[in-house]
Amino acid sequence: MANRIQKAVPLMMILPGLLLAITIIGYPIIDLAWTSMQDVSRFGKLTGFNGGANYAEVFADPLFWGSLWRTGIWTVAVVGGTLVISMPVAMILNDDFYGRGLARVIIMLPWAISLTMTAVVWRWALNGRAGLLNATLMNAGIIDQPIEWLATANTAFVVEILVGILVSIPFTTTILLGGLSSMPQDAYEAAVVDGASGWDQFRHITLPLMKPFINIAIVLNVIYVFNSLPIIWVMTEGGPANGTDILVTYLYKLAFRFGQLGKAAAISLVMFLVLLAFTMLYVALVSRNDRDDAAPEEEVDA
């Protein structure tokens, strides 16, 4: 009897949070799945089951395919660029040098600031007429005419990718730093004794040992970037002429501008499934080096 109560204690402790998460995160998924198979009026009334009509509409929509394509480019470019920059940055920040504390603070700074604000500032800095980026480049003599950075889809998309990289660096560097700081120092000392050059050490010790951290940085970044709305939304709203739309911006427009709720729900569900695949990958990666740290309390039920 007393034992039964004791067994219920941990469950009681997780239950309230679990209920909230199920309501806020679980319920909408089911609702989206349901909605995506219905005719929906502009005002959100479900007017009848229509089978896969919403999905058919989505898959016949060239804007969907365009957005999907750009989502791919956006994700790969931002995650790839972030990783290429973050690895050396993390290695530098892990080493001992004058001003390391300051360097760490500066590199982490973009993380503290909401993506919305960053994007607003960049939108202004990139302003064709009065933007200070143009001012800087003209002063430096790199360009002699102001450039309308956000007026054409191609330059706008490139600029957005660069901003995307900039804001992803702190998080990625943090994960890599965590990995580097847990690296066994004696392995390097042994390597030096064995005559390994700096590059050898990087290739044969750092990279292999960092692999789990790099993997997790990639997967987490893919998930975050794939889902990231504010940068593109604030800077161009997916324009001009849908030229910078990715799935999330397109989805948001469909749902909250054009009132095409069925179609938007269908896209949400497609995205959810993609995300689920990445999440599974992530869970697999994490649980591979996850142990049950809890000190044992009760005998496990068979």
Next chain:
Amino acid sequence: MSSVTIRGVTKRYGALPVLHGIDLEIRDREFVVLVGPSGCGKSTLLRMIAGLETISSGDILIGDRVVNDVPAKARDIAMVFQNYALYPHMSVYENMSFSLRLKRTAKDVIDRKVREAADILNLSKFLDRSPRQLSGGQRQRVAMGRALVRDAQVFLFDEPLSNLDAKLRVVMRTEIKALHQRLQTTSVYVTHDQIEAMTMADRIVVMNAGRIEQIGTPLELYDTPANLFVADFIGSPSMNFLLGTLEQGAVTLADGSRLPVAAAPQVAAGRKVVFGIRPEHLALSDDDNGLAAEVEVVEPTGANIQVYAKVAGMPLCAVFNERHDFRPGQVIRLTWSPRQAHLFDEASGQRM
């Protein structure tokens, strides 16, 4: 103060059995040491007495009361943890007075008790410090002090000295023993160090793989170990074991050497036995009749010399208090008093 009775206690973690039926009677005022190799279940047993682990079957009694379902806080037992478990956010004084404050003891009583305990433990100067600011030995004493102020029925110690350096360990060992002589609180002390066990215990419980191998006073265990495990575990360097066959009042080794034993037990001749003799009971023979041993390594410790040698292909250690100048390869002759030899059945490992 109180006795502790353990009756047929077992412990399983899921399907994994860790203790297989422990029976043990700890008398009032006794200082009992649980000793055994790592992982044999000493801590588990101690924590079951404390009420920190559930009991899978059997009974634990404190005094006459079955405490199987009594929570730790109500058992009136004090415990000293291996890592001391001092509350880091409290001063030494607060650490020691915590239990009394929980019981809403009067302030002046608390103060008197804490100061008394601090006095006994030489902690009076440190009462305002936080545990962080203490050395290992001082922390250890605070942990003791926390137990001391309680006037608990039973003291439990789980390897309280294992985090101290060798010298301090010897000092604290003596202090704990002196403390027990003064307070006479029933104590159960866990260690894997047989010297600690020998020097501190009224009685020792030797455990192995979740079972009790033998219970007895230190000298009983030393003089008449019940089986090979206890014989091997108690004493340092360990007892020598020579494999042979029992024939007419002597054990014959593979190379034909004959080892005399006192009263040969009544068993069929030709029985496989293990002959045991402690290194400190071996002496150099004055003639050529002793057991021939070929010296391999000589280790002087200052107080004595330890000689590692081979007899009929089996390793053997001897300790001499006089200084000798042996060289590796030299053959020495050893004797002993047959009363100090031990005989074990090879098949069962039990004393014969």
Next chain:
Amino acid sequence: MTSKLTRSLIYWAILSPLVVVILFPFGVMFVTAVRPREELFVYPPTWGFTEFRWENFSEMWVKTNFGGALLNSLYVSIAATAVALLLSIPAAYAMSRYRFAGKGAYRTFLLMTQMMSPIVLVLGLFRLMMALGLVNDLNSLVLTYAAFNMAFTIWMLQSYFNSIPRDLEEAAWMDGASHLTSLVRIFLPLAVPAVVVTAIFTFINSWNEFVLALTMMRSSEDFTLPVQIYAQVAGRYQVEWHHVMAATVLATVPVAIVFSWLQRYLIRGMALGAVK
């Protein structure tokens, strides 16, 4: 071996382009926030300006209803943090101290929710809040922020709780404390640093959130700061950039300072906790 000085110079040289790009928007923000309105659109564009117009800040405060948005943001962030912690502390304690049936599944569930982003669920969430009558109610944000942050807070707290030795609580029980007493007098005081750090990160996350606030808050007096600032920019012919930048400065600088002070905890706690 190179000396620490040369190494430092080389490292700073390598980092400098990145440092410049990171600091550039801050420069833009400050320079725009304090320049006179007439000097916003000059040709050719320039960093220079004639005078510091500190009144921009007070003007902006009134014109953009900054105070209202600030209060909304504060309310939402504080309440969301409180709810998230209130639910996470027991959950993290259970994860750290007990074994129980379904623990592995719960852990996986947490990881999954951590990965779910509000944007994918935004339509479903909106419909949920409609059904609950919480659209245009700041409490809808409180609930969603708390829910979306909980995986992170539980995770952070649990990894810290694991580092609080279990025998401290056991010692307290031996000293005669009940589970509740040992929790309140021994465990929680030791957990305070972790709780504070976790709370601040949750606060910052909520403070910065955009998509849900944009979606759930349809009327301007309910806007949180990011939405309010966005609203000054989006779909307007005439953007008062000096006000926008002044607002951005006020909304970001305090948070950035707190964050800079805390980032080392993040490196230690989260990165290690996340990967281990």
